[in-house]
């Protein structure tokens with residue numbers, strides 16, 4: 472991790488260092504675009520070809536039967552099943568409270584307007600599985616989809632070398648009401664859910680995180696009219712640590728996101744040189760103990776530490792960076808949290824590790840990365856619905872508003888618009 476002192480120079484010295492380690496975008500788009508168009512024209516055969524090429528396995532039948540799902544789920548031990556059920560309860564509780572009943576608004580006498588949330592009928596959930604089977608992501612996506620009332624919930628995830636999906640993923644799928652399960656991953660899975668193949672149905676909106684290939688594929692299929700949740704790419708965390716922070720805990724938080732992938736990025740910000748030194752030496756000690764040390768070490772080479780003047784400069788830097796996750800490991804976390812404008816999800820104080828949000832606290836872990844938190848929110852119940860507006864006017868209402876509509880329509884030169892009003896009130 473490089474250390475940059477911006478106390479004197481200010482934010483300008485940091486700006487070049489706040490970029491993420493992305494693959495060359497034009498080449499990425501070219502590669503991913505070519506796979507997508509082959510899946511679009513070639514269907515299942517193309518999916519099989521790319522599964523063999525990238526995942527070294529391509530089961531003849533990609534959809535799992537109900538029996539296969541149940542058999543896989545039965546292999547999960549009771550302790551993990553109980554943990555998954557507890558996480559489900561918390562995620563469900565948090566997302567249920569996002570349901571809103573909306574008022575009918577009478578904007579003028581006789582002019583009533585209202586809005587209703589209606590579930591997106593067919594949704595596709597991508598569950599990453601390249602280097603770790605992220606069954607927790609299925610809870611994050613399928614639970615709000617179920618609450619929203621989505622009719623068809625399709626799951627795609629890359630299989631292991633034997634062509635199987637992880638038992639915990641299958642247990643979770645049964646628990647949260649997924650309707651169809653496919654062992655297909657990567658760009659080919661996104662293409663299949665966007666365009667449909669002989670085996671895999673097309674959906675209206677695709678959700679889920681993934682590596683840079685998967686994220687790029689989601690962004691490209693939008694051009695063909697498929698909606699996506701957001702760019703949810705390689706994981707990130709930024710930690711602001713003051714003198715009250717425990718170096719070992721902060722190091723563990725940084726490594727928790729570094730271990731996701733070689734292209735993950737973690738950022739440490741502190742006004743204390745001593746804190747930065749203590750955290751980085753704890754990172755060195757802890758990384759050696761991780762089963763995924765090689766991945767985490769690569770991610771650390773993309774990662775940064777900044778020494779800032781104070782909490783205010785830290786927040787200016789962090790708002791500029793717009794991290795997926797922000798941990799405020801300091802004694803005035805509530806005050807600093809009120810100044811956050813760009814972040815996916817924020818963790819306050821010394822007892823709120825980011826990993827609780829990844830699994831079980833209740834908040835959603837599918838979050839915007841690569842600076843997208845400047846404009847995008849993480850997944851929520853709203854992500855699975857459309858808000859349809861309705862209106863109903865009485866004759867009196869139309870008479871009251873008619874003059875306004877006619878004046879504006881005439882000024883835009885759209886006489887048929889005006890006539891749709893006059894023809895009614897002149898009767």
Ligand SMILES: NC(=O)c1ccc[n+]([C@@H]2O[C@H](COP(=O)([O-])OP(=O)(O)OC[C@H]3O[C@@H](n4cnc5c(N)ncnc54)[C@H](O)[C@@H]3O)[C@@H](O)[C@H]2O)c1
Pocket residue numbers: 502525526598599600601602603605608629656657658659680681682683684685702703704705706731732735795836837838839840
């Ligand atoms: N932002 C979020 O909310 C969030 C949540 C969870 C995970 N993540 C991120 O998701 C990612 C998961 O990545 P992963 O790789 O483990 O799993 P993945 O399922 O996203 O990607 C694996 C697939 O990538 C495809 N692939 C690999 N190399 C390719 C190449 N050269 N060309 C075309 N396709 C290729 C393969 O088909 C493979 O099945 C991590 O970066 C993790 O940090 C993000």
Ligand SMILES: N[C@H](CO)Cc1c[nH]c[nH+]1
Pocket residue numbers: 605607608705706707728731795829836837838
């Ligand atoms: N931290 C990831 C989001 O960036 C989510 C996750 C799933 N499992 C563990 N972590």
Ligand SMILES: [Zn+2]
Pocket residue numbers: 706727728731826829
């Ligand atoms: Zn994580």
